[in-house]
Amino acid sequence: MSEGVSTVAVNGIRLAYRTWGKEHAEGTPVVLLHCLGADGEDWRGPLIPQLAAAHPIFAPDLRGHGRSDWPGEYGLDVLSPDLLAFLDVLGLQRVILIGHSFGSVVAGIFAGEHPARVERLVLEETPAMLPLDPPREIRERPDEPQAFDWELRRQFDQQRNTPDPRWWQLLQEITAPTLLIGGGTSSHLPQEDMAAMAERIPNGTMVTVEDAGHLVHEDRPREFAAALRTFLADGSQPGR
Structure with missing residues (x-):
């Protein structure tokens, strides 16, 4: 499978996605979900060659992002059916699912x-979908052009403030071995919520990459890749 950007029709919209790796690689397909405001290109870096040697990789632009459609409806209960x-x-019956921040929320709901x-x-660096106190400000669309639909940020902030309790409950329905990677005290997200x-x-x-902040796979790629390799290679999970 050669790298490229393709599109696929799902739920009445088009999703763009990138692929890396060998089409007939024996490893389980890997699906990468990006953070808010980014797209599948966000994952390009040292991690891709390591995964692509054994796994076909798919990195979609979630609805409202990048080259995918921007339909205006962005509830998390819509994004999971998209996935x-x-x-x-694409005929992917069982996958390794990796999400960052907003993408990790979608991944967690889907896995449940x-x-x-x-x-x-x-x-x-996954946010816990628990009510925020104080609530997050719902900001108006900025004047300058954005690389994603600003309405998505507004709707997600509303969902962060008053999340559906079902999303928290769904964590208990996840059967896959799960690794949470936190960026330590330099992250803006409460690490205790991830724990x-x-x-x-x-x-x-959970493992913590200290001083990595919110962009662990970008700012500390070696440590992120090492934790991922250990997790995927032999089934062992790093200790808390």
Whole structure:
């Protein structure tokens, strides 16, 4: 499988996606979900060659991002069906699912709703979907052009403020071995919330890459890749 950008029709919209790796690689397909405001290109870097040697890799632009359609509807209960349809159209029955930040929220909900489709789950710098106190400000669209639909940020901020309790409950339905990777005290996300998520997921654990901040796979790629290799290679999970 050569690298490229393709599109696929799912749920009445078009999703763009990038591919890396060998089409007939024996490893389980890897699906990478980017953070808010980014796209599948965000994953390009040292991690890709290491994974692509053994796994076909798929990195979609989630709806409202990049080259995918911007339909204006961005509820998390829409994004999870998008991912299911994406896997079905591409014939990906069981995957290793890796998400960063916003993408990790989508990944976690999907893994709880469709546990049979996820062999292993990695959540990088994932926000806990618990009510925020104080609530997050819902900001107006800036004047300058954006690389994603600003309405998506507004809707996600609203969902962060008053999340559906079902999303937190779904963590207990995840059956895949799950690795949460936190960026330590330099991250803006509460690391204790990620630790609570790791405790709630039946086969979950957490590792912390200190001083990595929110962009662990970008700012500390060696440490991120090392934790991922250990997690994927032999089934062992790094200790808390």
